[in-house]
Amino acid sequence: MQIYRIDHVGQVTPDLASQVALLEGLFGFRPVRSWDDPGEGCRGVRLAVPGSWGQAWEVLEPSGDASPLREYLDDHGGRPGLHHIGAEVTDVDAVRADLETRGLKPTAGARGRWLEASLSPPEYGTGVLFRMRGPGTLGMCGDAGATARDATAGSGDRGPSLGIVALDHVCQAFPDREELARWYADLAGFVPVWRTPMDEHPDMADLVMNIPGSAICWEIIMPRGEDSFIERFWDRNGPAAHHVTFEVADWDRALEACRAHDTPTFGENEGSTDGAAWRDAFIHPKHTGGVLVQLFWEERPGVWVRSDKVPAPWT
Known part of the structure; x- marks a missing residue:
């Protein structure tokens, strides 16, 4: 398989607004898109990371009790945390076949737009979760129908950032x-x-x-x-x-x-x-x-x- 670009770091939180405010303020990230997708059980915000080469930070919050993200929070005692690394691959179907031959167990994302799998050697247990999509598509975090977000609207004075x-x-x-x-x-x-x-x-x-x-x-x-x-x-x-x-x-x-x-x-x-x-x-x-x-x-x-x-x- 070939990962040719890291797209984002995905973080799950029970309080989307507070986490976005923290990332805008202390970290100086800039919100660029937001979405609420009940079909995928999440709402979220994509933030641009200063100086990055197209990599972003995405904050996700469960939308509805049936959301898989709700299960993630429950498994972690309600605490937020790093959820996945978003990556682009050249061929999603080929990636699925390759992972299966190595004993890894990819799962299809909502509506079949992406794959999700731990890429660590399976005998060591679940490692870092990767979400992988093909080139030129969205939809890894329910963001296929995301709306552009005014990076200055309602931001106010967030104080000094880390730079x-x-x-x-x-x-x-x-x-x-x-x-x-x-x-x-x-x-x-x-x-x-x-x-x-x-x-x-x-x-x-x-x-x-x-x-x-x-x-x-x-x-x-x-x-x-x-x-x-x-x-x-x-x-x-x-x-x-x-x-x-x-x-x-x-x-x-x-x-x-x-x-x-x-x-x-x-x-x-x-x-x-x-x-x-x-x-x-x-x-x-x-x-x-x-x-x-x-x-x-x-x-x-x-x-x-x-x-x-x-x-x-x-x-």
Whole structure:
């Protein structure tokens, strides 16, 4: 199968209006479409991510008690969270056949417009959910009949935003980074970009892959050592998405926006690579609508955890 473009990150919430206000305010996202589709059991808003190459953020809310999204919220104790990654593929029917031969179980979306499947090795349980559609179509989130939305209507003064300039990558937890990387390379053509040396961090090691045709990368983090935070995450969630990472243009501005919106950060790091500075930090899911968010800033492109790392060709 071939994924040639990541279209969006899909998030489910029990309160659409509040989540959209958060994304407009703190994150600086711009609403571009909205819809309410009882036939697919959801209402939602698509928001443009500053600096992205066509990638968006979509917020979905159940519409009616029979909505599959209602079941998702019930399974998560009513808490919002990251629901799926929206992707475009060259041939939906071919993707279905390929997934089935690998032991994966795709399901058809409402009205047959898209497929939905966990793309992780099936023996490890359900991983990150992907929604896949063919080229030039809509309808993955009930948005086929979406109406354009005035990005300025009723927005008011949302205060300072983070100054996001790119959606950089999605991160997934997995016990063995090499195993999952080879799986994604064979399944969907993901290309390894770099990996950290195994002993660089006391509790983790990571590997980053490029998704051909997309500006978004895919990071795999694996536990190492005793009492790794990834091991604890795995015990609770299995091979799920761990966090989503955004680049910001100005670090001081980003932290000021967090303070203005009463949003604390944690896990701050700073350093330099080849003489250029970088910084990163996290925002807890309870302040973002259920998604762990990482922010980073780099003084020069390519210095944040990249240029000093080990190249990742298979050995």
